[in-house]
Amino acid sequence: MLSHFGVVHLTKLKYGEKAVVTAIRLGFNARKKLLTYGISLGTIVKMEYSPSFSSLVNINIQGKSFCIRKLDAKNIEVIKYSIV
Amino acid sequence: MNKIALVGKPNSGKSSLFNLLTGLNQKVGNYSGVTVEKKSGYLNKIEITDLPGLNSLWADTVEEQISQSYILNLIHDETPAVLVCNANHLRDNLVLFSEVADLQIPMILVINFMDELKNSNSSIDIKALEARLGCPVCLMNSKKGTGLDTIKQLIQSNGFKVPNSFCRSSYDVFSQDVLTNKYVSNLLTNEQELTEDKLAMIEKDFAQREMLVSKILSGGILIYDEINDKLRKRTSQLDKILLHPFWGIIIFLAIMFLVFQAVFSFSTYPMDWIDQLFAWLSGLVNDKIQSSWFSDLISDGILPGLAGVMIFIPQIAILFFLLGILENTGYLSRISNISDAFLQSFGLSGKSVIPLMSSWACAIPAIMSTRTIDDQRERLSVIFAAPLMTCSARLPVYTILIAVLVPEEDIGVFGLRGLILLMLYLLGLASTLIIAYIVSRKSQYKSTGLWTLEMPNYRSPNWRNVFYNMYLKTRSFVVEAGKVIFTISIVLWFLATNSPKNEAFFQTKYQEYQQLSSNTDISMDAVRLEYSYAGYLGKIVEPAIKPLGYDWKIGIALISSFAAREVFVGTLSTIYSVGSEDEQPVIERLKKEVNIKTGLPRYDTATNVSLLLFYVFALQCMSTLAVVRKETGHWKFAFMQFFVFTLIAYVFAFAAYQIIK
Numbered sequence: 001m002l003s004h005f006g007v008v009h010l011t012k013l014k015y016g017e018k019a020v021v022t023a024i025r026l027g028f029n030a031r032k033k034l035l036t037y038g039i040s041l042g043t044i045v046k047m048e049y050s051p052s053f054s055s056l057v058n059i060n061i062q063g064k065s066f067c068i069r070k071l072d073a074k075n076i077e078v079i080k081y082s083i084v
Numbered sequence: 085m086n087k088i089a090l091v092g093k094p095n096s097g098k099s100s101l102f103n104l105l106t107g108l109n110q111k112v113g114n115y116s117g118v119t120v121e122k123k124s125g126y127l128n129k130i131e132i133t134d135l136p137g138l139n140s141l142w143a144d145t146v147e148e149q150i151s152q153s154y155i156l157n158l159i160h161d162e163t164p165a166v167l168v169c170n171a172n173h174l175r176d177n178l179v180l181f182s183e184v185a186d187l188q189i190p191m192i193l194v195i196n197f198m199d200e201l202k203n204s205n206s207s208i209d210i211k212a213l214e215a216r217l218g219c220p221v222c223l224m225n226s227k228k229g230t231g232l233d234t235i236k237q238l239i240q241s242n243g244f245k246v247p248n249s250f251c252r253s254s255y256d257v258f259s260q261d262v263l264t265n266k267y268v269s270n271l272l273t274n275e276q277e278l279t280e281d282k283l284a285m286i287e288k289d290f291a292q293r294e295m296l297v298s299k300i301l302s303g304g305i306l307i308y309d310e311i312n313d314k315l316r317k318r319t320s321q322l323d324k325i326l327l328h329p330f331w332g333i334i335i336f337l338a339i340m341f342l343v344f345q346a347v348f349s350f351s352t353y354p355m356d357w358i359d360q361l362f363a364w365l366s367g368l369v370n371d372k373i374q375s376s377w378f379s380d381l382i383s384d385g386i387l388p389g390l391a392g393v394m395i396f397i398p399q400i401a402i403l404f405f406l407l408g409i410l411e412n413t414g415y416l417s418r419i420s421n422i423s424d425a426f427l428q429s430f431g432l433s434g435k436s437v438i439p440l441m442s443s444w445a446c447a448i449p450a451i452m453s454t455r456t457i458d459d460q461r462e463r464l465s466v467i468f469a470a471p472l473m474t475c476s477a478r479l480p481v482y483t484i485l486i487a488v489l490v491p492e493e494d495i496g497v498f499g500l501r502g503l504i505l506l507m508l509y510l511l512g513l514a515s516t517l518i519i520a521y522i523v524s525r526k527s528q529y530k531s532t533g534l535w536t537l538e539m540p541n542y543r544s545p546n547w548r549n550v551f552y553n554m555y556l557k558t559r560s561f562v563v564e565a566g567k568v569i570f571t572i573s574i575v576l577w578f579l580a581t582n583s584p585k586n587e588a589f590f591q592t593k594y595q596e597y598q599q600l601s602s603n604t605d606i607s608m609d610a611v612r613l614e615y616s617y618a619g620y621l622g623k624i625v626e627p628a629i630k631p632l633g634y635d636w637k638i639g640i641a642l643i644s645s646f647a648a649r650e651v652f653v654g655t656l657s658t659i660y661s662v663g664s665e666d667e668q669p670v671i672e673r674l675k676k677e678v679n680i681k682t683g684l685p686r687y688d689t690a691t692n693v694s695l696l697l698f699y700v701f702a703l704q705c706m707s708t709l710a711v712v713r714k715e716t717g718h719w720k721f722a723f724m725q726f727f728v729f730t731l732i733a734y735v736f737a738f739a740a741y742q743i744i745k
Contacts, residue, residue, distance in 0.1 A: 028278040029144070030534035035290050036140035037536060038176055048320065048539075053329045055425035058539055063308070063316065064173045065539040067421055069428075072534055 006080065010073040011057055013047035019078035020044055026075050038062060044081060087131040088239060089158060091151070091184060092168035093177055094137030095540045097196035099123075100226035101168055102134040103552045105236065112556050121455060127239060141183040141271050142286055145458050155184060156268060164190040164244035166235070171201040172315065172541065174208065174306055178297040179290070181217070182250035186267055190244030191219045194235060198223045200543070204313040209305045216300045218248035227546050251292050319414070319541045326418050336422045339415070340441055343406050347445035351398035358398070362391035381574075384581060389573030392647065393566040396448055396707065397558055403442055403449040404557040405550060407456075410438075412545035416456070420537055430517045431524030433459070433535060436466045440516065443473035444509075447708045451715055452557060461529035467715060468725055469520035471708050472701065474512040477649040481699050482508055484653055487671045489692040511700055515732075561711070568710035576647050579618040590615065613655075618643055632698065632734065633691035633741040642704070649704050690744035694737040701733035 038061040049058035056067040092098035106125025123134040136147035143152040169177035214221045224231035255267040366383040373379040410416040420434030435457045442450035457463040622639035645652035677686035712722040
């Protein structure tokens with residue numbers, strides 16, 4: 001359903017793809033924690049690593065790299081972003 | 085000014101600056117009521133406190149809340165702060181700077197890892213940045229110590245300045261002719277008070293700060309060349325291998341094997357030297373001081389007590405040296421990444437893998453290393469369950485009991501004894517994970533919710549930090565846990581060497597035993613031990629341990645092995661008057677031991693399996709209890725752990741004995 005509008009879950013991004021955060025469907029405290037890592041609506045995230053066997057996705061925000069669990073990443077919606 | 089605080093995000097190089105400023109003139113303790121490490125030291129007469137790393141003043145974790153409360157108190161104390169930034173993430177780090185700057189505290193900004201920024205063809209215009217921020221800005225390379233002199237000079241000459249305000253005016257509220265600033269009161273919003281409106285306010289605050297920081301860094305102040313960021317490129321390339329689904333796991337297992345081998349094997353020689361040194365000192369005391377209770381106290385009580393503390397130093401030092409290297413190079417985060425999926429099923433995370441694997445060598449350094457776990461619930465689960473992993477001290481006990489239990493036979497290419505040993509290791513691992521899962525489910529602590537793991541760039545280790553960390557961790561063990569281990573050792577020595585009976589009684593008993601059992605070599609030491617306080621305790625506990633298949637002799641060995649599990653072997657050799665602590669004579673003696681009532685072997689299959697299971701689960705290690713108390717801050721947790729493990733051990737040993745018998 002989401003893909004009709006070009007919106008996907010964060011976990012669906014491939015290595016090196018960039019996307020803009022459009023929705024965060026997590027609790028208040030989780031959203032506050034993401035904020036301190038620089039993630040809020042409109043933030044550009046870059047997928048660094050998300051192997052299928054792993055429970056984590058590795059993303060990059062402004063050159064800073066960190067992991068969150070796929071379970072949480074599925075609640076973050078993004079729209080792929082590219083400059084042409 | 086007589087004190088300052090060091091503030092910064094995790095991995096900003098804050099502790100490196102702290103080590104450079106204070107040297108080994110450091111005190112490590114805990115903040116009151118919590119087990120978050122408090123580090124303070126001195127630069128001449130100025131006290132420097134290294135605060136736990138925090139991502140934002142909108143605190144989330146326990147560490148962040150401690151740092152937040154300390155920083156907010158700086159306003160009243162008029163204490164200045166040094167904020168350390170990572171040059172590679174300057175934009176992100178300056179958001180934290182802006183939050184602290186709005187408290188109007190005098191500050192110095194230190195930008196670390198300048199060498200890495202230069203290598204990436206990026207640059208920072210310091211003079212212009214200083215003018216825009218309104219406080220002194222220093223550059224530093226913490227690995228080489230470059231820029232340290234300027235920082236020291238600024239601190240000692242009180243060169244701190246209150247920076248320009250960022251968003252402070254947004255918190256001004258005008259009511260009843262008074263203008264009140266609500267910035268600090270807003271920062272103190274706790275988890276329960278967080279509402280949609282509050283979150284929207286925090287989001288607005290961040291957006292505003294990010295915009296202002298971008299504005300400050302614009303106009304050529306920060307030139308960041310993303311395309312030529314060599315460090316980031318190298319990290320991405322290495323991650324492709326080190327986080328690879330196949331090669332990543334192979335490398336992880338190989339590195340873990342090396343760490344485990346190092347802690348397990350490399351420490352053998354220094355541990356033997358410490359053991360021999362104290363044995364030599366005991367001998368010296370016996371030779372030089374006339375035999376009395378005092379010489380006994382020194383040679384058999386105090387010196388073995390000290391040896392019981394010192395013997396762990398090689399394992400602790402080696403583990404923390406290797407952990408320091410893994411942490412400094414950035415690989416520790418990759419280990420957590422790789423192992424997270426497996427451990428998540430047991431209520432743990434990848435951050436638990438190092439403490440759990442280290443427990444195979446020794447639970448003491450393993451429990452100390454749980455400080456890398458930021459989730460309090462997970463940390464306590466690991467501290468609780470880790471002693472169930474098969475530590476090296478269980479090996480001598482297992483070796484002897486397995487040798488008595490089964491003959492030296494092979495099943496295919498595998499030795500039977502080796503297979504049983506492997507099963508005991510697997511039983512230890514399985515029970516650790518199950519107990520960790522239960523504790524994590526039952527814990528009163530709430531999980532932090534969103535689990536995050538920072539993935540720092542790979543870099544060569546900062547050796548100064550590695551050695552300082554190793555030294556401070558070892559020192560804290562010797563000073564804090566050492567006191568408890570030493571005291572209990574003395575108590576156990578007293579119980580084993582003192583008796584309500586006199587020498588004439590021992591002589592009579594000795595003669596009686598010799599007449600009764602002409603085929604057994606009974607020694608005076610065995611008689612003394614039987615009628616010592618420990619011996620009486622063994623007899624007192626005999627009714628309780630009888631259903632497990634044990635007699636009072638095993639009871640004494642169980643009590644004395646509370647000092648350390650391996651003491652079980654030494655005690656048995658004394659009780660059975662083997663006169664040697666080598667394994668083979670003890671094994672032969674145990675095989676020959678007969679139950680007087682039944683005429684059957686004393687160490688039959690049922691008793692042996694029961695004893696093996698008892699040692700798999702029982703927390704027979706006072707040093708572990710002392711470290712658990714040190715790390716959790718109270719005895720309650722340690723006693724509960726002791727009680728639960730003893731109960732599990734009892735139930736399993738009882739069931740095994742009753743079924744097999």
